[in-house]
Amino acid sequence: MAKSFLRRFTYFERVVHWVVGVTFVLLLLTGLAFAYPSLFWLTTFLGGGSAARVLHPQIGAVFGVGLLLMFGLWVRDMFLDSQDRQWLGAIKHYAAHERDKVPPAGKYNAGQKLFFWVQSLLGIVFVASGLLLWFPEGFGPGLLNSMRLLHYLATLGGGLFLIVHVYLGTIAYPGTARGMIDGKVTPEWARLHHPRWTGERVER
């Protein structure tokens, strides 16, 4: 008998997610190379310092477009409701896997929703400060140096969120990553993580 699944993400959503994911990792590697002299060797992955300097902002442009699409695709699911606020209050039970004490989540839980808003905000900071650093001619040193600091702080936030995001999406909650690979999750997974979500049923 064919096992049935729930459709978590469409093909287009998955493509957009991985465009943002892959570009962000490339940006992180080259960005860390520019921020930390001891990590300058990371530029090797993009062909050395000069190539990394040229590619970093271009990849950043793709990242920006991807993020914009992502925002458009998901924004209407991302507003917090009253149960989400209770969820946030119970976040330590969520972390301790005490499911009976965690209010049921919809398609996205409150943590994911906040992640979405913070990353969207950081995206604006990345793109705005990055554009100035990409075309610095005509801007004063004070402005550019503060853009450099802002760009770094956004990286710090984005990088820390990435660690949490990858950890929770892979080893912490088995079955989650598949939703972003072939787009499917099992009904059991959905019942556990997103009880209020009724996804579209698909065979195999």
Place this chain on the structure above:
Amino acid sequence: MSDTLSIKRISASPSALIPLESLRSGGPVYSKLVDISKCIGCKGCEVACKEWNDLKVEQTSNFGSMQSHQDLSSNTWLLMRFNEVEDGDDLHWLIKKDACLHCEEPGCLFACPAPGAIVQYQNGIVDFNQENCIGCQYCVSGCPFDIPRFDKQTKTVAKCNMCIDRVEAGLEPACVKTCPTNAIEWGIKDDMLAQAEKKVETLRKRGYDHAAVYNPGGVGGTHMMYVVPHGDRLNDYSLPAHPVASPGPLRGLNVFQRIGSYLFGAGVISALAHFLAVGPESPEDHA
């Protein structure tokens, strides 16, 4: 007086953020001294600079000034700026030799993320190594004097290198060599400072009450100093009155980056610690 090129600081290396007083020192320290009161505006230094450094000639045009080029460029490392300043019925022609001042605290070097692209030598010279330059132009925003210029074709940044190849061979820079009035001199920095003080004294006797030495402390002093007849109108010479460059502001960024590196590490460790504490959570656990 030949000199080995001992290195003082290298960009994007630990040495870049060491405070000046803790840095090793040794060997002769040089400085140019530009006595603006003796400049006759012949621009011989501009030509000598182009010739010695094999810099590409650029088409110039008359824009209503005695000045040859509108601005410095990656192929014009030295520009005599002819600032015309009206003062009632009086016209002051304030000439400034615009080129790298070779700061003791070089803002460009502190800002540079590319290891070895900017090197400061014990003798005071700050030099760009284009082969290590990645073209980010952070040095441009790091420089309080607006000197480095980006070359769109080579995607690297260039500026006056104080004719480092001549200095290494015991010669003075080309602009010094060619100056017909000795308005540009070259020597040990302490001697140049003493000479500058004497020149200022002479100028004051001649009625230039505000004559001053330009060797700004905000950048640790420079290795091109000026004797400025009108020390009270630095702005009119397009000389910043209080240029600042120290590892300070970028040390702020550096502090954030250090904290950041710990946070990144803490993030990974926390995830692992959480995993070891509660393990994965599968639907089967709740079946």
